[in-house]
Amino acid sequence: MTDAAALRRRTQDLLAAHPPATTDRTDFLKARFDAGLAWVHYPEGLGGLGAPRTLQAVVDAELEAAGAPDNDPRRIGIGLGMAAPTILGFGTDEQKRRFLRPLWVGEEVWCQLFSEPGAGSDLAALGTRAVRDGESWAVDGQKVWTSSAHVARWGILIARTDPDVPKHRGITYFICDMTDPGVEVRPLRQITGEAEFNEVFLSGVRIPDTRRLGAVGEGWKVAQTTLMNERVSIGGMRIPREGGMIGPVAEAWRERPELRTHDLHQRLLTLWVEAEVARLTGDRLRQQLAQGQPGPEGSGMKLGFARLNQEISGLEVELLGDEGLLYDDWTMRRPDQVDFTGREAGYRYLRSKGNSIEGGTSEVLLNIVAERVLGLPSEPRTDKDVAWKDLAR
Numbered sequence: 001m002t003d004a005a006a007l008r009r010r011t012q013d014l015l016a017a018h019p020p021a022t023t024d025r026t027d028f029l030k031a032r033f034d035a036g037l038a039w040v041h042y043p044e045g046l047g048g049l050g051a052p053r054t055l056q057a058v059v060d061a062e063l064e065a066a067g068a069p070d071n072d073p074r075r076i077g078i079g080l081g082m083a084a085p086t087i088l089g090f091g092t093d094e095q096k097r098r099f100l101r102p103l104w105v106g107e108e109v110w111c112q113l114f115s116e117p118g119a120g121s122d123l124a125a126l127g128t129r130a131v132r133d134g135e136s137w138a139v140d141g142q143k144v145w146t147s148s149a150h151v152a153r154w155g156i157l158i159a160r161t162d163p164d165v166p167k168h169r170g171i172t173y174f175i176c177d178m179t180d181p182g183v184e185v186r187p188l189r190q191i192t193g194e195a196e197f198n199e200v201f202l203s204g205v206r207i208p209d210t211r212r213l214g215a216v217g218e219g220w221k222v223a224q225t226t227l228m229n230e231r232v233s234i235g236g237m238r239i240p241r242e243g244g245m246i247g248p249v250a251e252a253w254r255e256r257p258e259l260r261t262h263d264l265h266q267r268l269l270t271l272w273v274e275a276e277v278a279r280l281t282g283d284r285l286r287q288q289l290a291q292g293q294p295g296p297e298g299s300g301m302k303l304g305f306a307r308l309n310q311e312i313s314g315l316e317v318e319l320l321g322d323e324g325l326l327y328d329d330w331t332m333r334r335p336d337q338v339d340f341t342g343r344e345a346g347y348r349y350l351r352s353k354g355n356s357i358e359g360g361t362s363e364v365l366l367n368i369v370a371e372r373v374l375g376l377p378s379e380p381r382t383d384k385d386v387a388w389k390d391l392a393r
Contacts, residue, residue, distance in 0.1 A: 004055055004058045007037075007040065007049075007051065007055055007058050007059055008058060008062055010035060010036070010037065011037060011058075011059050011062040011063060012062065013035075014031060014032060014035045014037060015062075015063070015066050015068065017031070018031045018032075020066055020067050020068040020069060021067070025069045026105060026106075026107070028068065028069055029069065029071055029104075029105045029106070030101070030105055032063075032068075033047045033101050033104055033105060036048050036049035037049075037059050037063075038104045039056070039084075039104070040052075040053070040055050040056050040059060041053040041055075041056065042088065042100075045097075046088070046096055046097070046100050047100055047101065047104055071104060071105060071106045072106055074337045074338075075106065075109070075336055075337050076103070076106045076109055076110070077337075078109075078110045078111055078112055078147060078148060078152075079103040079104075079108070079109065079110035079154075080103070080104070081229055081230060082110070082112060082156065082226045082229055082230045083099070083103060083110045083112075083154070083156050083226075084100060084103055084104070085225060085226075085229045086156065086173075086213060086222060086225050086226045086229070087099055087100060087103075087175075087213065088100070089222075089225050090173070090213045090214040090222050090225070091213055092210075094210075095175070095210075095211075095213070099154070099175070108153040108154055109148055109151050109152045109153055109154075109336070110148075110152055110153070110154050110155065110156065111146050111147060111148045111149040111152035111154075111155045111156075111178065111200075112146065112147070112155065112156050112226070112230075113128075113143040113146060113149075113155040113156065113157040113158070113176060113200060113202075114126075114143070114156075114157075114158055114223070114226075115143060115144050115145045115146075116128060116141065116142060116143055116144060117142060117144050118393065120144075120145070120361070121361050121363065121364050123158075123223075124167040124168045124171065124220060125167055125388070125391065125393075126141075126158060126159070126160060126171070127141060127160060127393075128140065128141025128142065128143065128157075128158075128159045128160060128202060129141060129159060129160050129161075129163075130159035130160065130161050130172060130174065130207070131161075132161070132209075133206075135208060135209050135210075136206045136207060136208045136209060137159075137161075137172075137174065137206070137207045137208075137209065137212075138204055138205070138206060139157070139159055139174070139176070139182075139202045139204075139205040139206075139207055140202055140203060140204060140205075141159065141202050142199065142200070142201050142202070143157075143199065143200040143202070144188070144197075144199045144200075145188070145197050145199075145357075145358065146185075146197060146198045146199065146200050147196060147197055147198075147358075148196075148336060148337075149178065149185045149198040149200050150185050150187065150195075150198055150334050150336075151336045152178045153177070153178055153179065154175055154176065154177060154178060155175070155176040155178050155200070156173070156174075156175060156176075156213075156226060157173070157174045157175070157176040157207075158171050158172070158173050158174075158219045158220075158222075158223050159171070159172060159174060159219075160172075160388065161216060161217060161219075162217055162388075163387065163388045163389040164387050164388075164389060165217070165387055165388065166383075166384060166385055166386060166387060166388065167383065167386075167388040167391065168220045169217060169220070170217060170388055171217070171218075171219035171220045171223070172212060172214075172215075172216050172217060172218070172219040173212065173213040173214050173218075173219035173222040173223060174207050174211055174212055174213065175207075175211040175212075175213065176202075176205065176207055176211075177207075177211075180205055180206065180207075181204075181205070181206075182202060182203040182204045182205040182206075183200065183201075183202060183205055184200070184201040184202075184203070185198050185199075185200050186198060186199050186200075186201070187332075187334055189332060190351075190354070191350045191351075191353065192347055192350045192351050193329070193330035193331060193332060193333070194332070194333045194334070194335055195332060195333070195334050196334070196335050196336075196337075196338060227360065228298055229298075230359050230360075238282070238283075239279060239282075241276065241279065242272075242275075243279070244275065244279075244309075244340070244341070245275075245308065245309050245312040245313060245316075245340060245341070245348060245352070246271065246272055246275040246308075246312055247341060248316060248341060248345070248348070249268065249271075249312055249315060249316045249319065250268070250272065252316065252319060252320065253268055253319065256319075259319050259320065259321065264315065264318065264319055267315055268315060268319075271308065271311060271312050271315060274304075274308060275308055275312070278301070278304050278305065278308060281301065281304075282301060285297060285298065285301055297373060299360065299365040299368040299369050299372075299373075300365075300369050300373060302359055302360060302365060303362055303365045303366065303369065305355065306352075306355035306356040306362055307356070307362075309340075309348075309352040309355045310352045310353065310355060310356065312352075313345070313348040313349040313352045314349060316345045316348065316349070317345050317346070317349045320345055323345070324345045324346065324349070325346065326344065326346055327344070327346040327347065327350075328343070328344055328346075328347075338351065340352075367379065
């Protein structure tokens with residue numbers, strides 16, 4: 001199934017058998033998955049047809065024109081952008097069959113249990129322990145900055161299974177049931193007043209070995225697939241021209257001529273061009289993805305995403321003057337997704353401060369770009385061959 005015309009016919013057959021206007025939303029999404037039109041580049045039986053990734057746009061255009069429902073990708077972005085490609089790459093056949101369909105349909109929300117209070121930028125230094133006990137693992141530790149943990153059914157988790165080897169080699173990757181005994185989710189209130197992030201405490205959580213992804217001790221290798229896909233999903237999102245953060249600023253500029261100054265005009269022009277360059281670069285990156293797995297180039301996109309968001313939101317606050325200092329609601333909420341463009345300028349300004357931290361700090365991503373994209377010498381790492389248990393903490 002590599003022909004665009006054949007994919008259009010298959011999509012039209014789906015629409016004829018399940019008219020969007022009269023079919024339950026979830027039932028339609030399940031039928032779409034079963035027809036191989038969820039991820040066309042995934043294998044048959046797992047939501048795809050083994051077709052080139054570039055042909056997904058053909059399917060999406062047909063469905064959008066017919067008014068078909070989507071799977072609310074912003075709400076389930078961690079599952080779509082991080083968990084799914086990791087399960088596809090390292091999961092067993094049984095794991096793929098169990099998790100991919102409800103993940104894509106949106107019946108099960110996922111979260112990411114990676115960062116810890118003492119292992120954020122240096123993620124490989126994580127201390128959450130998983131100890132083998134027969135056919136299961138007992139997990140104890142703390143995770144932090146966990147988006148959507150309060151609504152998630154499943155979490156992708158990395159834990160230390162061997163403290164006697166260097167930090168990158170003693171990690172194993174698991175799928176954690178967030179409803180299991182011993183999993184406690186606590187809100188982390190942010191500068192915006194909301195708590196979209198959480199801290200997660202794991203106390204004697206039992207994870208069956210059947211929910212391990214990859215080999216024991218090779219969790220860092222598996223996690224690289226997750227991290228590379230995460231940075232592409234954050235920095236390389238598909239958006240229209242003037243989509244994202246630049247849109248509200250451009251709209252305010254057109255509708256409020258009394259706010260304009262020469263200096264603001266020059267800054268807006270510069271940022272508009274940079275936003276368009278970033279959008280087109282994201283398109284190119286997605287085309288490269290069609291030829292294989294994401295590489296370190298996604299780190300560069302995520303770097304640009306953070307810097308642009310912060311500069312654009314700062315410009316918007318300045319453009320609006322006193323209005324830009326207003327903030328509509330400090331109520332403590334626990335949203336299940338981030339809405340950058342659905343709220344006012346003050347929210348965008350405050351929330352964008354986290355863009356250079358989440359999904360990999362800008363400082364770490366600069367090192368990745370320098371070493372893995374530009375080929376510059378690596379920084380000295382004195383702890384590279386030291387057993388994790390012997391590291392200074």
